Amino acid sequence: MTYCVAMRLEKGLVFLSDSRTNAGVDHINTFRKMRVWQRPGERVVVMCTSGNLSVSQSVVNIISERLALTDSANLFNAPNMFEVARHVGDVVREVHRRDAEALREFGVEFNASLIVGGQIFGEAPRLFNVYAAGNFIEATEDTPYIQIGESKYGKPIIDRVLRYGSTLADATKCALVSMDSTIRSNLSVGLPLDLCVIERDAFTVKSHISVNQDHAYYAQIRGQWGERLREAFADLPNPDWL
């Protein structure tokens, strides 16, 4: 399984992904699910992947190969983020044409869901969810985030605190709390995490770090959030009418 979440805010973008893959509980590995491509000052694009790992890796490889081919559409010559999302969708369809039938013969579903976001000079930051069929949707001010993979455990906190006007710091904190709730409830989501923060109009990555269990801030958030939740719960009035 996988859990990735990305947020598109007035002030920029936040991406967070876990790194656990499993093919059955006795076949668990660590694979990074976040990729960053940038031309500082001009564009920055981040992609997070979930679903069948062979599909995800094929998509990432083809996208990377195409960067060198200046006569075909690629992430570096796409004029805007909408075209980036279409390009990613096209690559997913290409992998589908090659692999889906063979996978089906072995009872394996062609399964992929991707987050693609970033900013290209001339536009505001944008964020998309590309599906296995190559179609996609875009995050809006009303719903400024996209989750892929095991999304349910970590959704309530996002719905309660995240707004389009949230700061990048608050959004990062929110993403980490959401990830913590998911990791506690689903063994197949695990550390280390990849965190990437992009400031609006910087056209480069502000912060791109790996968070493991020794990461002081994440450890602090985990401990303190659990404690404060229990306090908040204890402070709720008891049902004395029972």
Place this chain on the structure above:
Amino acid sequence: MTYCVAMRLEKGLVFLSDSRTNAGVDHINTFRKMRVWQRPGERVVVMCTSGNLSVSQSVVNIISERLALTDSANLFNAPNMFEVARHVGDVVREVHRRDAEALREFGVEFNASLIVGGQIFGEAPRLFNVYAAGNFIEATEDTPYIQIGESKYGKPIIDRVLRYGSTLADATKCALVSMDSTIRSNLSVGLPLDLCVIERDAFTVKSHISVNQDHAYYAQIRGQWGERLREAFADLPNPDWL
């Protein structure tokens, strides 16, 4: 969809169910999913159902019919809660034999998951999850709760605050907070709620009420929990290392 949760504690049992059913988003109805059978002073049994509503209703009807047949196994002559769970499992299998094939012809899955709990004189309170195949598992001191239906949104808070030693009041509060998180995230789970609380060794229901949106305590919990969560979140340190 449905969300039901039940907790088996040192001091008794708590059951909470929503009442929304849907066959597509344009076919939403209210059906109660909780049933209580009791012989005060001797036994009390509560059942919550999820899955295909025709299956659930058939199971409940057959169980009720059997109560009058003293020469066959039923909820009132079962010597203990294990035999109650087996009886419920047998009834599910009976419905399966009658309906599963016909449902499959119409592309409808035979889909059922039930919570069955209670106490019979001579035993401690017990709690089971009966599956569509008629098999079942029992809640333990380590995992003192069972959820059916849309369980993920409301699981993190239960994992953080519920213990086997929790009071019935705290467990009720926890179930209501868990339900609130679920209702906020999934439109197909909705009010009114059925709440049933059973004290250990009382062999009767302590409280069995319907909670709708005018219920003062539930309204208070909903408002205050959201507020305290946002406060707890705001109090977490900001990632100044970004």
